[in-house]
Amino acid sequence: MTAHPAPADPLEHHLDEFVPGDDLVAYLDGNSLGRPLRSTVESMPRFVRESWGGRLIRGWDEAWLTRAEELGDRIGAACLGAAPGQTIIADSTTVLIFKLLRASIDARPGRDEILIMRDEFPTDRFIVERLAEDHGLTIRWIDAPADAGVTPALVAERLSERTIGALISGVSYRSGWWADMPAVTEAVQSHGALMIWDCSHAVGSVPLELDAWGVDMAVGCSYKYLNGGPGAPAWAYVAARHQPELRNPIPGWLGAREPFAMTTGFSPAPGIRRLVSGTPPILGMLPLADMLSLIERAGITAIRAKSVALTSYAIALVDELIPDALLASPRDSARRGGHLTIDHPNARRAVAQLWGEGVIPDFRHPSGVRIGLSPLSTSFAEVERGVMALATALKATA
Template sequence: MTASAQTASAQTDFAHTKQLFHLPEGVIYLDGNSLGPLPLAAPIKMQTTMRDEWGEMLITGWNKAGWMAQPTRVGDRIARLIGAEDGHVVIGDTLSIKVYQALASALELNPDRKVILSDSGNFPTDLYMAEGLIKSLGQGHELRIVAPEEVEDAITEEVAVTLITEVDYRTGRLHDMKALTEKAHAVGALTIWDLAHSAGALPVDLAGVNADFAVGCTYKYLNGGPGAPAFIYVAPRHADKVEPALSGWLGHDAPFEFERSYRPGPGIERMRVGTPPVLALSALESALDIWDMTTMQAIREKSQALTALFIEEVETRCPMLTLASPRDAAKRGSQVSFRFPDGYAAMQALIARGVIGDFRAPDIMRFGFTPLYIDEGDVTRAAAILEEVMTTRAWDAPEYKARSRVT
């Protein structure tokens, strides 16, 4: 942890952090839960990396600029945001790859069980990766999917591993990580936590709850940029036992010995697969500098206040919308979702007026709240613009009903 992170007070100056992002004039950005905005320092950092490192050092940058150590160095910076031990988070590749790695490793650690337990609120890629892994293993594994509120009761002695996204991507519903992990361990199951909508949104305590594996992305709340690499956490008790299903060159114990057979590297190093995306990691590092100015508790307290204000404003102004998120702030992440039959068109009309959220099928209008760059004034203005869209039926226009590829 950096010195600035250690001294960051609970009373973060969010007015200052807001000035550290590029926010287009006239836009209220409530979609940082899907793609975080650009930190102003990121282009400068990338220019330095490209010109002074790639440009001047060429291939020697792997040693001179420390490129090869980036995945674990940046992993340690993310570790403090998710309550992980130093040296047990590595970054690189995509979230789908990291889900596959964690799931394959968990199944190998629990070979006598065949059930992978997930819930119907999980993000589809997690389920797709589980289906693909089951098919390729061909050992009779089962992906068992239950309703989110039924997960705890469904954790039985048949279960090898739970594959759960802590915050539901549609509604923001928050699972109880501690309780579910304890239940899993009590019956001999392992846990994988997907933190895609948790990392940077709310305090996470992986070490404290004794989690086994966790994965997450960095382009949402962590503001790493489109396609920014994902991370994986492996608990210390498993780190030297797991046998990576994706045995990439850089996960080898001595990659530059160029041995013909794979030997896993020590600890979290073995979960590396491909070449580090140096430029993307450099942009992410500039974003993480902002995180060193705050604490996750300060972020959580402010985001709960912002989401509560938005719910109050929208329900007062727009009775035709139905709250889809938990009303209790302690039971939701840092997003608020409302249901509306023509939610897609309504969101497009809203975006056309400078309030950017997003839509999730079949009828969810989704809004993310990040205190680093969203304040109370943004919330009340956004609610007022939403009221205008809804009460005038501005959404009921042909141009807002044509579906784009990305919703």
């Protein structure tokens, strides 16, 4: 037993809605891949039998062609603070980041600089580097402390009248730093640049208000806190004011104004659908739709409250049980997302040992143990078991 009793859990009744893992003692990696819902175990084969098998090609006219926009609107309402018509499901996070950045270059002619964090998620950096190489752009790197992240002041140091835009994670993938998104957005836009947020570690974890904050564009995956499953399709948000000028760099037939006219020449569809390229991933949207139903019932405010309680509890346990570890995440809950990282020289060996014991945290090079706590599927008892096992493994691998 520890000196820190677990807090009350008002969302405890949702825990049984998720599929239990085989031989799991503690799942502490919900910010990498969320658990599937029991309802998805039923909805996927039912879709194959009834919608796909029963309706066949008729399903496109009856429901599927508008599914990406409908589900996008639900994400917008439940998680993003976005009015309808600004969010859509399409492609992977990588492809959507490329589309939004490439469209931003076209939208800011005469400018040649892009801002990004030096320790940003690799995909984001790789795309910025390739676009800079292909278009003769300059990358303005932003440096931040390892246990923190971007601030308006750090952004202001790199901004100029040549800035096209900034691509930054709302919640840092390593430290869990939740940026002051409205203030950073305002700083970027004060120089006429575009603010593009990667919300992969934020959506479904922290309350977002993209419309109220005046965000230009955002993107995120759906297999973390949205529990869409491995390889689930991503989503993109484009503020309505930018949609008429948005130039999709990968034009495809379902992003055309009249996709079934099969005409020569590309004329983009009105609104957010112009961001679509290929056929919507209908099967891939099924688990995401199930999870959105749960998020809508629980409410993002309650989800955030439990997230803060879970991470605060985990920090208290780490302080007590692993005093030689370094917390590489914010202690201030107002600046902390749904996960945290602790640094310890034995991290790599300890995580490898724990996976064999049914305790699943995440290793982050060079010495980080990342603990991801998905509020709807993670119990406080699970956190206690996991941190106690981590403490033992770190000592045993010394």
